[in-house]
Amino acid sequence: xxxxxxxxxxxxxxxxxxxxxxxxxxxxxxxxxxxxxxxxxxxxxxxxxxxxxxxxxxxxxxxxxxxxxxxxxxxxxxxxxxxxxxxxxxxxxxxxxxxxxxxxxxxxxxxx
Amino acid sequence: xxxxxxxxxxxxxxxxxxxxxxxxxxxxxxxxxxxxxxxxxxxxxxxxxxxxxxxxxxxxxxxxxxxxxxxxxxxxxxxxxxxxxxxxxxxxxxxxxxxxxxxxxxxxxxxx
DNA sequence: GTAATATACAACCAAATGGTTGTATATGAG
DNA sequence: CTCATATACAACCATTTGGTTGTATATTAC
Numbered sequence: 001x002x003x004x005x006x007x008x009x010x011x012x013x014x015x016x017x018x019x020x021x022x023x024x025x026x027x028x029x030x031x032x033x034x035x036x037x038x039x040x041x042x043x044x045x046x047x048x049x050x051x052x053x054x055x056x057x058x059x060x061x062x063x064x065x066x067x068x069x070x071x072x073x074x075x076x077x078x079x080x081x082x083x084x085x086x087x088x089x090x091x092x093x094x095x096x097x098x099x100x101x102x103x104x105x106x107x108x109x110x111x112x
Numbered sequence: 113x114x115x116x117x118x119x120x121x122x123x124x125x126x127x128x129x130x131x132x133x134x135x136x137x138x139x140x141x142x143x144x145x146x147x148x149x150x151x152x153x154x155x156x157x158x159x160x161x162x163x164x165x166x167x168x169x170x171x172x173x174x175x176x177x178x179x180x181x182x183x184x185x186x187x188x189x190x191x192x193x194x195x196x197x198x199x200x201x202x203x204x205x206x207x208x209x210x211x212x213x214x215x216x217x218x219x220x221x222x223x224x
Numbered sequence: 225g226t227a228a229t230a231t232a233c234a235a236c237c238a239a240a241t242g243g244t245t246g247t248a249t250a251t252g253a254g
Numbered sequence: 255c256t257c258a259t260a261t262a263c264a265a266c267c268a269t270t271t272g273g274t275t276g277t278a279t280a281t282t283a284c
Contacts, residue, residue, distance in 0.1 A: 015131035
């Protein structure tokens, strides 16, 4: 079902990018609507350049893309990357289920 | 379905903790089997203290817990925290779906 | 054409991160 | 009891991160 895997370094970038409340807010907003970089910059109590850096971090992680529209840049959230991360976490949950299943099998074997 | 929410600061810690290949490996191993801190330390090309710090970061994030067994510490992965993160990402995907639905509705309205 | 707007990017700085070594403490083995 | 093992934790250091300001460039408005 997974089309292409994310490299370890890409995974690092994605989680790193999500480890900041401002960047998570940017992801939420850009998934939900078309937003310009300056719309984002107006929303947070920091400089335009700081917001630009946050967007750049998200872009490097594949969580948003920017498209030019005249002098403006439209930032769009990338649901595919979110889905990739969820799939990765699902694989982790499966490891836990394996462990539980082995334990169940062991207990069943112990109590005939 | 969610019992209690993670605070923004907790979410930061969880994503931060997952943004490192060694820590992700520790999470996978501890979800799947019982592992001592020294088992982990033997696996990675870094000092015992460095691995200890990684485990501490994961513990602060709620991704693992440590229980004492004599002088040993058993590290266990916490699937609930993984599930919380997945739910959070699902909420993000829902924002995107809302956007798509609005777009569909608009297009349907435009073509009678 | 000129002025205003939107973005890009470099240089700088404080704080956080991720590693190290060294020392201390608690438990198990013999 | 003594020695080895398992862990904890402090102090230190280089690099990265997350912010700043300042300057440059491209596009739109008038």
